[in-house]
Each structure stands twice: as C-alpha cells, then as structure tokens.
Amino acid sequence: MRMKQENSSVQAVDRALQLLQLVGESKDPISIVDLAEKSGMNRTTVWRLIGTLENHGFIERDPLTKGYLLGYAANRLAAQAPQYGSLIRRARKSMEQLREETQETVLLSVPKHLGTLTIDQIDPANSVRVAHYVNAFLPLHCTSNGKVLLSTFSEDELNFFLEQPLESMTPDTITDPKLLREEIERVKKLGYATVIGELDVNENGISAPIYDKRHVLVAFISVCGPNFRFTEEKVLACTKYLFAAARDIAEHLQ
Incomplete structure (x- = not known):
C-alpha cells in the first residue's frame, strides 16, 4: 500500500x-x-x-x-534563476571537448529577435584568437549562427527580413537578398552554416543548431578562428565534431 x-x-x-x-x-x-x-x-x-x-x-x-x-x-x-545558467552548465563539457578537437574558439549562442546573443565562449591556448563575443548581439546575415536561424524562418518571415537593408560589415558580407536566400537554402540542406570573413575580415566560423526534445531551436554551437589558421578547408573539416557536440548538448537538455 x-x-x-x-x-x-x-x-x-x-x-x-x-x-x-x-x-x-x-x-x-x-x-x-x-x-x-x-x-x-x-x-x-x-x-x-x-x-x-x-x-x-x-x-x-x-x-x-x-x-x-x-x-x-x-x-x-x-x-x-540566471537566464542562461542551466544551458551553459549543460553545454560546457561538450564545448570543452569541441575546443580540444578543433583547437579554436567555441561559442554558445541563443536566438533573439532578428539577431543572436552569445552567452558563453571558450578560447584555445593559442595567443592569436577571435574577439570576445560573450553578451554580444550579432546580426543574422553575416554570422554562421545567424544564417542557421534564418534557415528556420517561414517564407513570410524570410521575405520580411530580406526586404530590410543589409549592412555590409566587410567586402565579403552577403547583402544581395537573392544571394543570401540561396545561401540559406544551402544551410537548410547541409544542416550547418559558415562565414568566411563576412562579419570580420580576419575571422572564419561555422555553426550548427541545437534543438530540444520538442524540436524547438534553443541554441547554436559555433567554432571560430583567425582566417590565417582556421582556413575554409579547416572550417569544413570540423563539421563532424560540431555535429557531435550539438547532439551531445541536445541530449543533456532532455
């Protein structure tokens, strides 16, 4: 009883x-x-x-x-409760492993209205590294996690976004709506997004989405590095580690 x-x-x-x-x-x-x-x-x-x-x-x-x-x-x-404290704690171990595998900076970011917010960053031992992005609100069209977020927009949401003027951050920033739409379609097919000197001419990066058990987008995991070391070839070579980290973090959210 x-x-x-x-x-x-x-x-x-x-x-x-x-x-x-x-x-x-x-x-x-x-x-x-x-x-x-x-x-x-x-x-x-x-x-x-x-x-x-x-x-x-x-x-x-x-x-x-x-x-x-x-x-x-x-x-x-x-x-x-700290707004993102639980998410950071659950992601930290996976972020540290990803940093060791890539030897580059690893970022954890969350979606915001028409932008993304970086909530955690782990840097490698290298003396030359990317800028400190924690608490930085970054635009969508010229960041890898921003492109991932754009790939989740409905057609109406995307049309509205592409009707707005897109700021050119570097000579490589995609500001043409047609070209950006094509880029977003590639992100949908690949499941990840890259930036090659589009936010900062000296930095490259790659991001993947993190979904919870209801398949709601809750965060992004990214790897970034200086372009002289983290070349486009190396960016693409770390996709398997990036996807593994995203899956591991998602499992810890269950």
Missing part, C-alpha cells in the same frame, strides 16, 4: 508538470478541454491538477477567454 501511494504521488507530479508545460507552450490561453486532449488525461484529472497549480500561483485563469496562462509564481522562479 505504501509503495502504491508513492507511485501515485510521482504520477500526480508528472501529470501536473506535463500540464504546466502545455500551458507554458501555448501561445494563447488554453482551455481545460484542450489540455485534456493534448495530455491524454480525462477532464476530471485535469481539473484537479489545474486547480492545485492555480492555488499555488503557477497558472492563472484568463478572465476573458477562461483559458489558462502561466502565473506569477512560474515567472518569479524563472526571474530568480
């Missing part, structure tokens, strides 16, 4: 967390009916668990739609 109660408690927690995740992932207030359908639980169970989560402030009922949204308690917990 005691074991049965413990198993029941674990199941209840599991189900409550599943509902909390569904509420958090929903773009609009979500109804009990939709929660029951998406979770596979009966409505009575959903009502009971939702009531508990609401009592603790983790979800709130929208007064207009009567659907549910994340509550203040959930937002407070998220605000108290």
Whole structure:
C-alpha cells in the first residue's frame, strides 16, 4: 500500500508538470478541454491538477477567454534563476571537448529577435584568437549562427527580413537578398552554416543548431578562428565534431 501511494504521488507530479508545460507552450490561453486532449488525461484529472497549480500561483485563469496562462509564481522562479545558467552548465563539457578537437574558439549562442546573443565562449591556448563575443548581439546575415536561424524562418518571415537593408560589415558580407536566400537554402540542406570573413575580415566560423526534445531551436554551437589558421578547408573539416557536440548538448537538455 505504501509503495502504491508513492507511485501515485510521482504520477500526480508528472501529470501536473506535463500540464504546466502545455500551458507554458501555448501561445494563447488554453482551455481545460484542450489540455485534456493534448495530455491524454480525462477532464476530471485535469481539473484537479489545474486547480492545485492555480492555488499555488503557477497558472492563472484568463478572465476573458477562461483559458489558462502561466502565473506569477512560474515567472518569479524563472526571474530568480540566471537566464542562461542551466544551458551553459549543460553545454560546457561538450564545448570543452569541441575546443580540444578543433583547437579554436567555441561559442554558445541563443536566438533573439532578428539577431543572436552569445552567452558563453571558450578560447584555445593559442595567443592569436577571435574577439570576445560573450553578451554580444550579432546580426543574422553575416554570422554562421545567424544564417542557421534564418534557415528556420517561414517564407513570410524570410521575405520580411530580406526586404530590410543589409549592412555590409566587410567586402565579403552577403547583402544581395537573392544571394543570401540561396545561401540559406544551402544551410537548410547541409544542416550547418559558415562565414568566411563576412562579419570580420580576419575571422572564419561555422555553426550548427541545437534543438530540444520538442524540436524547438534553443541554441547554436559555433567554432571560430583567425582566417590565417582556421582556413575554409579547416572550417569544413570540423563539421563532424560540431555535429557531435550539438547532439551531445541536445541530449543533456532532455
């Protein structure tokens, strides 16, 4: 009987967390009916668990739609934690291994609106290395992780982006919308993106996406180096290490 109660408690927690995740992932207030359908639980169970989560402030009922949204308690917990601390900790070991395999700088970045933000960087022992990019907000069209992000855009999103003027950072920056669209199509096929002197004439880089278990893009892993050492040939030669690191980080996000 005691074991049965413990198993029941674990199941209840599991189900409550599943509902909390569904509420958090929903773009609009979500109804009990939709929660029951998406979770596979009966409505009575959903009502009971939702009531508990609401009592603790983790979800709130929208007064207009009567659907549910994340509550203040959930937002407070998220605000108290370092924004990217967990992601950095889970990626660090894979980043260090990738740095050892390539002997170049390894970056971890996250997608932002019309740009990317570098949140961690590990440099090699070499005295000549790339710039320090942590906390740097970088454009999409002339960075390898930016091109990866562009490859995930819908057709409408991409059309809107390409209608905006693209700044030329170096003589090699792709500013022609047609050429950039062709570049993005290559990224879709290859699963990675490169930059050869497009952000900084002296630097080359390569990036791959990191997806969570719901196949949501959460980050990018990149390798960068000075062009005299990290040549285009060497950039392409490190793809297998880059993909392995991306897969390993994704597994640690499960």
